Amino acid sequence: MFDKILLPIDINHPESWEKALPAAKKCAGQSGEIHLLGIVHDLGAGVISSFLPEDFEQKAMEKLKAQLGELAASSGGAKVETHVGHGHVPETILRIADQIGADLIVMASHPPNDFQTLLVGSNADKVVRHSDIPVLTVR
Numbered sequence: 001m002f003d004k005i006l007l008p009i010d011i012n013h014p015e016s017w018e019k020a021l022p023a024a025k026k027c028a029g030q031s032g033e034i035h036l037l038g039i040v041h042d043l044g045a046g047v048i049s050s051f052l053p054e055d056f057e058q059k060a061m062e063k064l065k066a067q068l069g070e071l072a073a074s075s076g077g078a079k080v081e082t083h084v085g086h087g088h089v090p091e092t093i094l095r096i097a098d099q100i101g102a103d104l105i106v107m108a109s110h111p112p113n114d115f116q117t118l119l120v121g122s123n124a125d126k127v128v129r130h131s132d133i134p135v136l137t138v139r
Helices: 018-028 056-074 089-100 114-122 123-130
Strands: 006-009 033-038 077-087 104-108 135-138
Touching: 006 089, 018 033, 018 104, 018 135, 033 056, 033 089, 056 077, 077 089, 077 114, 089 104, 089 123, 104 123, 123 135
Parallel strands: 006 033, 006 104, 033 077, 104 135
Antiparallel strands: none
């Protein structure tokens, strides 16, 4: 069993956690903790961000924190903590894993069925390649 499991999810895409959350629960057993991580993408100073309200990212982070709290509350007795990250997805996952002292990352992966994924690689692929701790990918 693992003590601290990081489970990065996209709250708006249940396929990112519907199978991964039960897998994380099994890996945590009775005594482990699951750390749900939602990430707000960094919009930077580009053209898109110039059309958004100044506090858009902060409000998005607050909304995500509330949504993660609801998911954690419905997780069926597992010890679950929530975290909201900000930035590039793979880098944020690895940074938060290090900050919380995670000993396992569980994340959903999808078959590389679109052209962009084949060219650039998936977030799960990047995390697997750069992580110092085990990564369990769930399909």
